[in-house]
Structure formats: structure tokens, C-alpha cells
Amino acid sequence: MTDAIVAEDVRRVYGDTVALDGVSLTVAEGAVYGLIGPNGAGKTTLVRALTGTTDAEGRVSVFGTAPREVDPERIGLLPQEFSPAERLTARELVDYYGGLYDHARETDAVLADVGLVDDDDTWYENLSGGQKRRTCVATALVNDPDLLLLDEPTTGIDPTGRRSLWALVERLASEGTTVLLTTHYMAEAEHLCDRVGLLADGRLVAEGTPAELVAEYGGDSFLDVESSDPTATAALEDAGYRLAPERDLAVEGIEAREVSAVAETLDAAGVEYGALAWRQPDLEDVYLSLTGRAVGAGGTAVERGGDEVEERAVADGGAR
Numbered sequence: 431m432t433d434a435i436v437a438e439d440v441r442r443v444y445g446d447t448v449a450l451d452g453v454s455l456t457v458a459e460g461a462v463y464g465l466i467g468p469n470g471a472g473k474t475t476l477v478r479a480l481t482g483t484t485d486a487e488g489r490v491s492v493f494g495t496a497p498r499e500v501d502p503e504r505i506g507l508l509p510q511e512f513s514p515a516e517r518l519t520a521r522e523l524v525d526y527y528g529g530l531y532d533h534a535r536e537t538d539a540v541l542a543d544v545g546l547v548d549d550d551d552t553w554y555e556n557l558s559g560g561q562k563r564r565t566c567v568a569t570a571l572v573n574d575p576d577l578l579l580l581d582e583p584t585t586g587i588d589p590t591g592r593r594s595l596w597a598l599v600e601r602l603a604s605e606g607t608t609v610l611l612t613t614h615y616m617a618e619a620e621h622l623c624d625r626v627g628l629l630a631d632g633r634l635v636a637e638g639t640p641a642e643l644v645a646e647y648g649g650d651s652f653l654d655v656e657s658s659d660p661t662a663t664a665a666l667e668d669a670g671y672r673l674a675p676e677r678d679l680a681v682e683g684i685e686a687r688e689v690s691a692v693a694e695t696l697d698a699a700g701v702e703y704g705a706l707a708w709r710q711p712d713l714e715d716v717y718l719s720l721t722g723r724a725v726g727a728g729g730t731a732v733e734r735g736g737d738e739v740e741e742r743a744v745a746d747g748g749a750r
């Protein structure tokens with residue numbers, strides 16, 4: 431498989447700010463690559479460097495050539511911030527952006543792709559936030575690009591719409607489109623991406639398949655114990671269980687089949703408890719363990735399960 435994107439030692443400095451500090455990565459043709467990382471980590475700057483919309487040191491090649499020399503018909507870009515004309519309808523906007531290309535797709539098909547068939551005659555300014563974002567995604571699809579760069583494509587889109595967009599990205603990838611996306615939704619990266627790169631302070635601090643990252647940085651599986659009983663901690667420690675230091679009350683390093691033994695321990699000690707929730711580590715745990723400081727300081731929203739946004743407080747710390 432050949433590489434759609436090759437970036438070597440890419441560096442971008444704005445005044446005193448080092449936005450990218452020597453980032454190297456490759457994205458194979460047909461792959462879905464996800465960039466994650468805290469606010470200000472350099473994700474958007476990297477997308478801009480890969481599309482030639484900002485200058486950067488180092489070497490970037492897209493389909494074997496410099497970004498600014500790639501045939502624009504081959505590239506679809508959804509910038510993080512994109513404000514199309516407010517008083518055009520979604521249909522008119524897709525028509526307009528399609529008109530910029532020699533070989534645009536049918537407007538109806540593009541609107542159907544992003545679930546905007548019923549709202550196609552509404553002015554952009556009167557669309558909901560999620561509908562606006564879908565319209566913007568549509569404008570990146572009009573030319574049927576070989577490489578699609580989506581900077582936070584599903585921000586503001588409801589869970590159902592987000593899953594539709596995931597299905598769309600999966601379909602495009604199965605048809606051979608290379609996709610590079612940025613996201614703050616760990617469930618999105620885990621669900622969609624063949625490989626994920628985690629940027630922090632302008633550096634690629636971890637990279638791999640979601641499963642590889644979880645195995646390397648996710649930590650042990652654990653069991654959350656919902657209990658305000660002051661004897662709970664001692665009961666579990668006396669029974670030899672290891673408690674997760676960064677969580678309220680959780681036994682770490684146990685398998686699902688051991689949950690009933692924990693319950694028996696609590697029952698035997700007369701501890702009052704509510705739910706016992708066991709889970710394996712996931713990409714969110716990887717994120718938190720590698721960027722705990724940045725999450726606490728910046729209050730970055732991290733999403734679990736795609737539906738529920740949690741604001742992590744400094745006290746949460748992140749790392750387990």
C-alpha cells in the first residue's frame with residue numbers, strides 16, 4: 431500500500447509559540463487516520479501544513495507531491511472554522527462549492543450523504559448548529575476527493591447524526607478515500623480510525639492502532655465501586671485488592687469474572703454499596719494517562735461512549 435501523506439519533521443512556530451515541534455507521520459492510502467490531543471496541541475496547524483494552507487519547516491508530501499501542487503480535485507478539506515454565506519440554503523451552498531470543480535458530484539447525493547435532504551431549502555443562518563456542521567461537511571465532499579481532511583467534523587452534531595457521519599466516513603474509506611480527521615471524541619477515534627496519533631505540545635507522543643495504544647498506555651481493567659460506606663476501602667484492601675489511586679473507589683487489575691468475588695467480599699464485610707461497574711481501558715484512558723496535566727489545566731471536554739461529555743477537573747488529574 432502506498433502512502434497518501436508523508437510528513438517528516440514538520441515544525442511550525444508562531445512568534446514564541448512552537449505549534450509543531452518536529453512531527454513525522456505517514457497515512458496509508460485508503461486509511462482513516464485520527465489526530466487527537468488537547469486544545470492547542472497542534473492538530474489544526476498540522477492539518478494546515480498538510481494542505482499547504484500554512485507554511486511549515488520539514489517535508490510534507492501528499493500523493494507524492496508538495497501539498498500546494500496537488501490537484502485540488504483530489505482534496506476535500508473541512509476546516510475547523512468555516513463560515514459559508516449565511517443567506518444561501520444548504521442546497522445552494524453545495525451547488526456553489528460543487529461549481530468550483532470540474533467534476534462535482536450530484537448535489538442531491540451529497541445532501542443525502544450528510545442527512546440534509548429535508549432541510550436543503552433552509553438558509554444557512556437558520557440551520558441548527560449540527561445542521562450547519564453537516565452542511566460544511568457536505569462542501570468538503572462535493573468533489574469526491576481522494577483525500578478528505580476533516581478538522582473536528584462532528585463537533586456540535588447530535589449522537590444520531592454523529593453515527594451517520596461515522597457510517598459515511600466508513601463507506602468513503604471502504605471505497606478507497608483516505609481520511610485524516612481530528613477529534614476530541616475518543617469514541618469517534620476508537621470507532622473510526624485505523625491509526626491514531628496523539629499530539630501534545632506540538633509533538634506526536636504516541637501513535638498506533640487504537641488497540642495498540644490501549645494495550646500500551648491504557649492501564650489495567652478496573653471495577654468502579656459506588657459506595658459512600660467509610661468501611662469499603664479497608665474491606666477491599668484487607669481482602670488484598672489493589673485500589674486505583676486516581677479514582678473515587680475502584681479495584682484495578684481484575685478481570686470481569688472476578689467481579690462476583692468482590693461483591694462477596696463487600697457483602698461479607700457488611701459494606702453498603704450501589705453499582706459495581708467493570709470496564710476495560712479504552713482510548714479515553716490512553717488520552718488521560720498521556721495528557722492528564724493538559725486535560726486538567728485546559729478543561730478539555732472528553733467524550734465517553736459518544737453521547738456524554740464530561741468536563742475533567744484538575745483534581746481528576748487524569749493519569750491512573
Ligand SMILES: Nc1ncnc2c1ncn2[C@@H]1O[C@H](COP(=O)(O)OP(=O)(O)OP(=O)(O)O)[C@@H](O)[C@H]1O
Pocket residue numbers: 444447448449467468469470471472473474475476510
Ligand atoms: N495563526 C496563528 N497565529 C499564532 N498562533 C497560532 C496560530 N495558529 C495556531 N497558533 C497557536 O499554535 C498552537 C497550536 O494551535 P492549533 O490550533 O494547531 O491547536 P489544536 O490542537 O488544533 O487545538 P484545538 O483542539 O483547540 O483546536 C496554539 O498555541 C495556538 O495558539
